[in-house]
Amino acid sequence: LSERLSGVFDRLTKQGALSEEDVKTALREVRVALLEADVSLPVARDFVKAVQDKATGQAVTKSITPGQQVVKIVHDELVHVLAGDGEAGALRIDNPPAPILMVGLQGGGKTTTTAKLAKRLKEREGKRVLMASLDVNRPAAMEQLQILGTQIGVDTLPIVKGEDPVTIAKRAKTQAALGGYDVYMLDTAGRLSIDEELMAQVAAVRDVANPRETLLVVDGLTGQDAVHTAENFDDRIGITGVVLTRMDGDGRGGAALSMRAVTGKPIRFVGLGEKMDALETFEPDRVAGRILGMGDIVALVEKAQATIEAEQAEKMTKRFQKGRFNMNDLKMQLDQMLKMGGMEGIMGMMPGMGKLAGQAKEAGFDDRVIKRQIAMIQSMTKKERANPDLLQASRKKRIAAGSGMEVSDLNKLLKMHRQMSDMMKKMGKGGMLKQAMKGMF
Ligand code: GDP
Numbered sequence: 343l344s345e346r347l348s349g350v351f352d353r354l355t356k357q358g359a360l361s362e363e364d365v366k367t368a369l370r371e372v373r374v375a376l377l378e379a380d381v382s383l384p385v386a387r388d389f390v391k392a393v394q395d396k397a398t399g400q401a402v403t404k405s406i407t408p409g410q411q412v413v414k415i416v417h418d419e420l421v422h423v424l425a426g427d428g429e430a431g432a433l434r435i436d437n438p439p440a441p442i443l444m445v446g447l448q449g450g451g452k453t454t455t456t457a458k459l460a461k462r463l464k465e466r467e468g469k470r471v472l473m474a475s476l477d478v479n480r481p482a483a484m485e486q487l488q489i490l491g492t493q494i495g496v497d498t499l500p501i502v503k504g505e506d507p508v509t510i511a512k513r514a515k516t517q518a519a520l521g522g523y524d525v526y527m528l529d530t531a532g533r534l535s536i537d538e539e540l541m542a543q544v545a546a547v548r549d550v551a552n553p554r555e556t557l558l559v560v561d562g563l564t565g566q567d568a569v570h571t572a573e574n575f576d577d578r579i580g581i582t583g584v585v586l587t588r589m590d591g592d593g594r595g596g597a598a599l600s601m602r603a604v605t606g607k608p609i610r611f612v613g614l615g616e617k618m619d620a621l622e623t624f625e626p627d628r629v630a631g632r633i634l635g636m637g638d639i640v641a642l643v644e645k646a647q648a649t650i651e652a653e654q655a656e657k658m659t660k661r662f663q664k665g666r667f668n669m670n671d672l673k674m675q676l677d678q679m680l681k682m683g684g685m686e687g688i689m690g691m692m693p694g695m696g697k698l699a700g701q702a703k704e705a706g707f708d709d710r711v712i713k714r715q716i717a718m719i720q721s722m723t724k725k726e727r728a729n730p731d732l733l734q735a736s737r738k739k740r741i742a743a744g745s746g747m748e749v750s751d752l753n754k755l756l757k758m759h760r761q762m763s764d765m766m767k768k769m770g771k772g773g774m775l776k777q778a779m780k781g782m783f
């Protein structure tokens with residue numbers, strides 16, 4: 343919400359806006375931080391460029407330097423990119439038995455992650471899980487999974503020596519169906535680097551199992567390499583998500599950003615150690631803080647913004663209580679409505695306005711209408727906005743013409759303003775306005 347409101351603060355507090363120079367200077371630091379965190383060069387470059395365009399012209403919060411403000415904007419954008427559509431920890435494992443295919447290079451943490459995830463599904467979601475090792479290459483790989491299974495109390499497919507991965511996958515599928523399992527996990531073999539034989543083997547397994555989820559397990563500390571691995575596996579096998587392991591190490595985990603930017607695949611989990619509990623849902627906020635390594639600044643700006651928001655809400659509440667709700671205020675409300683999912687969104691948040699929202703909807707009050715209303719307010723002079731009582735016939739004609747609307751449209755807008763103004767006054771007396779304003783910021 344703070345980002346949305348920064349335009350408003352600009353006007354209300356008469357603070358300066360971020361100049362192109364401010365932004366450039368701060369972003370130089372940010373670029374270095376990203377590269378140090380192992381974000382790949384092209385990704386860092388694109389990211390900084392995107393932020394540059396977004397940040398320039400944004401308002402600077404009181405008591406914060408432009409540089410600090412840019413860092414906060416960068417942080418928010420990082421979180422945004424990392425989060426994607428926000429489907430982090432949720433796996434599609436309905437329709438039992440649901441196959442989950444685990445892929446990746448050797449030593450990335452596939453076997454460990456398979457067991458961690460199985461434990462999680464069992465304990466948190468009450469799923470019955472069957473694990474099967476398809477790693478016929480590495481000696482003792484199958485036993486490794488079996489031992490982990492015993493340790494966490496999850497069944498593993500009995501080992502039959504001499505079978506090939508596709509045969510094992512078929513057996514796992516049958517066993518999962520017969521045994522009434524909710525999920526079966528296929529832990530595949532890896533190679534030290536990507537090769538055709540590995541891919542062909544994994545592709546053959548995929549065709550047999552038809553997995554609901556194909557999770558790529560990669561070492562989060564390998565940066566650039568992790569991204570290449572992800573691209574390759576996605577091209578060849580098609581992955582549905584990524585698990586970044588070894589995020590307990592000292593690396594800053596910039597691979598997460600590169601991974602998202604390059605593959606667009608959601609990062610589902612992060613591995614935070616060798617223990618079976620060391621698997622957590624991917625948290626964009628935390629990882630962003632780590633990549634940027636400027637958590638202090640982010641916290642500082644958030645605090646300053648929260649203070650200002652509280653002050654603003656207080657100030658506005660006082661003005662509205664006195665019935666001073668002018669066209670600037672109305673425009674701000676309308677701007678917010680557009681950003682918060684239209685009339686219903688915002689009215690729903692304000693006590694006592696739910697009914698009005700319903701009426702408005704029936705009257706065909708949608709985003710287009712809001713945009714036209716904003717256009718009309720923009721056609722008013724500063725004086726008119728501050729004091730709508732000035733609006734007599736000739737002024738109305740001018741405003742309507744200026745915004746390409748009819749005077750009757752303008753009259754409707756003025757009526758709405760009066761109604762809202764009255765409501766604010768009433769709510770102010772009951773102390774409800776204060777509540778409502780708090781909810782909005
Ligand atoms: P695979 O070859 O892909 O199956 O990799 P493994 O699951 O056998 O893991 C290789 C090594 O990495 C093992 O020693 C694991 O304990 C270790 N490992 C896996 N995930 C993590 C993690 O998140 N953090 C740390 N510190 N070690 C991990």
Ligand code: MG
Binds near residue numbers: 452454
């Ligand atoms: Mg393994």
